[in-house]
Amino acid sequence: MDYITLNPQESGDHIMKTAKHVKVDLEKCKEAALLVMDAVVEGKIGEIDYSANPLHPSGLSDEEKMLWVFLLDVLNFSFWPDEGEEYNVTFEGQTYTGYLAMCAAFRKAHKELNAPIATVQWMLTVDVGVLDFILKDDKGFSIPMITQRKQAVKEAGEWLFWSHDASFLNVVRKSNCNAQVFLRYILACESFRDYGFYNNRKVSFFKRAQILINDTVGALIGSEENKHLVDFKDLDTLSMFADYRVPQALNYLECLEYSPELLDELQSNxxxxxxxxxxxxxxxxxxxxxxxxxxxxxxxxxxxxxxECDVDTVSGEYRLMGATGGDMDFTNARRLLPIDIDVWLWMFRREHADEVESIVPFHRTRSIYY
Incomplete structure (x- = not known):
């Protein structure tokens, strides 16, 4: 049977029409939206800036930088550790977890071993043992799914080599400042094809593909030579990046409500x-x-x-302040997109990790897609 694939925003609408195990509280979503708005007005959410992350390398050409971005997002999945193990990496005196730990591992290899990573030739020929060695955590634990990661890197390298003259910057150029065209190019690379079926419809999530678009904008926005390549006018057509941490934050903020059955399964890991x-x-x-x-x-x-929305981040309780509590003018603040909200939720979860973990666990799914 040939299915028409719903895009991620359409997929969310379709799934929630008949969802049995998860509900969305619209009033809590409105309260959470005010928190995001406050963060923007107060300058806590800035423009996308890839270089602002100290784990992203500096001093690279745009061609080299885009290969680095591409490689990281090819491997941007499944960082939560197996039971009894960890995945923490220390670089230049600071210890990181999750995705940031992987970034730190690559920076460490690049600096200390002078490893020729983030090149198409390296992607085409990388050995699983070498990749495992580079991505080992501080105590010698392997990053999860190392075999699948090696395969994803090899496939991605072949796609770039044969279809785009070994240049991810070429993919950006061919997209002609259209995020949906860019997305279709990325989905030609097998490991980004994040699909599912629900209630007789083919749905999509495209978590890593959409993050790659977001990271591409952040990496090139400061380039005098190539910033025009990321002047996308349709970024609002992208959805948030559906992973395992942002749903956890949404549940903590009471935007999502899990059924008792689902919650029991999550709490039992x-x-x-x-x-x-x-x-x-x-x-x-x-x-x-x-x-x-x-x-x-x-x-x-x-x-x-x-x-302004006043929030007690420990109890998670909200109260809307009256006009005397401090009206805030949002009219001149920068444009906000669904992907910005995702970034805020991801950072919120990291900043309040202990409180969030004490209330609701994340859902555990081993997959190359997130």
Missing amino acids: KLLTYGAEKEVEIRGASIYAVQQMYKEIQRVRAAGPYS
């Missing part, structure tokens, strides 16, 4: 199979919730000044 009903509902609900936050931000912005 039961693995959810990629593409299974509950896993698809968590990711679809996350997309839907962020879209509701985005719509609320647009609505409030159009209405003019608003009252």
Whole structure:
């Protein structure tokens, strides 16, 4: 049977029409939207800036930088450790976890070993043992799914070599400042094809592909030579990046409500199979919730000044302040997109990790897609 694939935003809408295990609280989404708006007005959410992350290398040409971005996002999946293991990497005196730990591992190899990583030739020929050695954590634990990572790197290298003259910057050029065209190019690379089925429809999430677009903008926006290549006008057509940490933050903020059955499974650390009903509902609900936050931000912005939302980040309780509590003018703040909301939620989870973990666990799904 030939299925028409719903894009991620459509997929979220479709999944939430009949979801059994996850609900979205629209009022809590509105409250969470105010928190994001406050962060923007207060300057806590800036423009996308790839160079602002100290783990991203500096001093590279745009060609080299884009290969580095591409490689990191080819490997941007499944960082949570197996039971009893860890994945922490220390670089220049600071210890990192998760995705940032992987970035640190590559920086460490690049600096200390002078390893020729982030080149298409390296991607084509990398040995699983070498990749495992580079990505080992501080205590010698391997990053999860090392065999699948090696395969993803090799496939991605072959795609670049044969289809785009070994240049990811060429892919950006061919996209002609259109995010949806860029997305279609990326989806030609097999490991980015993040699909599922739900209620007789083919749905999509495209977590890593959309992050790659976001990182590409951040990496080139400061380039005098190539910043025009990322003057996308349709970034609002992309959804949030449906992974396992942002849904956790949304549940903590009470935007998502899990059924008792699902919550029991999460608390017992039961693995959810990629593409299974509950896993698809968590990711679809996350997309839907962020879209509701985005719509609320647009609505409030159009209405003019608003009252600041005061939040107790320990208890998670909110209270909206009256006009005397400090009206804030959002009309001149920069444009916000669903992907910005995702970044805020991801950072919120990291900044409040202990409180979030004490309330709700993340869902555990081993997959190359997130």
